[in-house]
Amino acid sequence: MNFSDGISGLEWLAIIALVLAFIVLWHLILRALAHARHRQEEISAINSRRNDPAEYAFIVNPSKPGAQQITEHILAFCRAQGVPKPLVIETQLDKDGEACAQEAIARGAQVIVAVGGDGTVRTVAAGVEGTNHPLAVIPIGTANLFARNLGIPLKLDDALRVALSHGSRRVDMGCMSLPDSHRAKDRHGHGFLLISGIGFDATMMATTDPRLKGRMGWLAYGVTGMKHLFDRKQIGTIAITDRDGDVHTFRDVQFRTFLVGNCGAIPMVSLMPEADYSDGLLDFELLDTDGGIIGWANLAQDLFYQTIWGRSGKRLGSVGSTVDHMQGTHAEIWLNHSAYAEVDGDLLSQTKHVSIEVHHRSLIVRVPRKPAQFGVSTSTSQSVSKSEQ
The missing domain is CATH 2.60.200.40 (Tumour Suppressor Smad4)
Known part of the structure; x- marks a missing residue:
């Protein structure tokens, strides 16, 4: 007598479903463990980064909840890190992130930091693209997909450490x-x-x-x-x-x-x-x-x-x-x-x-990994330009 003779069609379906569910669960567990291990490595890399005393401009979406308090925290963080006082430019209905980024560059900023959600990051990136000025991201939006996809921390202080220190990669737009x-x-x-x-x-x-x-x-x-x-x-x-x-x-x-x-x-x-x-x-x-x-x-x-x-x-x-x-x-x-x-x-x-x-x-982005992994210079926009030419 075969083992299968005693199992009905519905029971076979249940067994198959159980096996598939186990495979999916095991895959998700492995992904979660890999993410946790990767996160620990990222934190270690962030803490070992060297500050870059460049001229920064923070472009802030003031409509985001707590934007004013976040801006004050950013300025205090810069002071504590010995970074020159940055420009702060707020987006407006008639001045989007692209226009703000162009203004910041015209005023001498070397690193442009987008403070907002994916919409703000997108428009600021459009103003920075092709200029050889690094873009940094402080994600305070709903989804923060760009930050998540590049491994940029969602915690404010960790994101600031990445923004204010050496380490960039080039990405497509x-x-x-x-x-x-x-x-x-x-x-x-x-x-x-x-x-x-x-x-x-x-x-x-x-x-x-x-x-x-x-x-x-x-x-x-x-x-x-x-x-x-x-x-x-x-x-x-x-x-x-x-x-x-x-x-x-x-x-x-x-x-x-x-x-x-x-x-x-x-x-x-x-x-x-x-x-x-x-x-x-x-x-x-x-x-x-x-x-x-x-x-x-x-x-x-x-x-x-x-x-x-x-x-x-x-x-x-x-x-x-x-x-x-x-x-x-x-x-x-x-x-x-x-x-x-x-x-x-x-x-x-x-x-x-x-x-x-x-x-x-066409876009240089500050990321929380060691720059050698991406083949991009660790310095500010001027020497990034030299290394990429």
């Missing part, structure tokens, strides 16, 4: 432009550091109540997204230029959302596991669903599969969902109907035409 827009800024392009998109993701951001986001953080987008699960799909033509310069054109493509990533990780999910901040490539991912709520459920499982196994693509046997992934340096999208676009969660206009490109290693 993406740029999304809307060629048909009446706004000059849209046509010129919006820099981004994280993940941008067209379609469902941008619609969620356009329709999410800011008060709900203030209470729930990123979960607010999920609540709002439920209302748009069965909106009309996007239809259009997508042309992607790969690393070798070859253009791949896809016509009459239907999709829920088209994502472009400079990094791939958001809370709890890795949308683009192969994404790398410094590879000179952007990761493009087209997501689609069919079959009603079942298709969305399968898409969620596919994204979870990516997160667990660290590679893009669908699960074996997955139906009703599409996860198409490609890397490249440039993409053009022409839509049959206007759709919302977004960069790093900041909403842009509705558009039918989007152009996206990568700016390779």
Whole structure:
């Protein structure tokens, strides 16, 4: 008598589910242990860093809770570290982080420090990009995805130690432009550091109540997204230029959302596991669903599969969902109907035409690792420039 003769089909399913659950749990435990070990190494590296007595400018988003107290703490911390009194420039409705960064550089600042959430960091980075001035980040936002992806500490004093000391790496920036827009800024392009998109993701951001986001953080987008699960799909033509310069054109493509990533990780999910901040490539991912709520459920499982196994693509046997992934340096999208676009969660206009490109290693960022690991000079902007030329 075979062992399997005494086990029903449902029991086999239960055993398989239990084994899969154990594999997932073991994977998560290993990731947590690795993160804790990495965190301990980061703290040790931060404490051993040498202060850089450069001219600093802190660009602060005053709308963030406790921004005034944080600014006072920053100034006191600089005094205690013997760092020259820094400039403090606040963003305003008519002066974003990009304009503030340009002003800071014009006033002689050598290191530009963004104090805010991902939106503030993105606009400040746009003003620093290509200048050979290092960008530092003090994350005080809701998600702080850029800081998390680069390992920049979320604790204020640890982040300040990284900002005020030697140790940088070069990273890529993406740029999304809307060629048909009446706004000059849209046509010129919006820099981004994280993940941008067209379609469902941008619609969620356009329709999410800011008060709900203030209470729930990123979960607010999920609540709002439920209302748009069965909106009309996007239809259009997508042309992607790969690393070798070859253009791949896809016509009459239907999709829920088209994502472009400079990094791939958001809370709890890795949308683009192969994404790398410094590879000179952007990761493009087209997501689609069919079959009603079942298709969305399968898409969620596919994204979870990516997160667990660290590679893009669908699960074996997955139906009703599409996860198409490609890397490249440039993409053009022409839509049959206007759709919302977004960069790093900041909403842009509705558009039918989007152009996206990568700016390779165009931004210097202070990070909490030993500079030798990244091949970047440990000094301020002037000598960084020499080492990179």
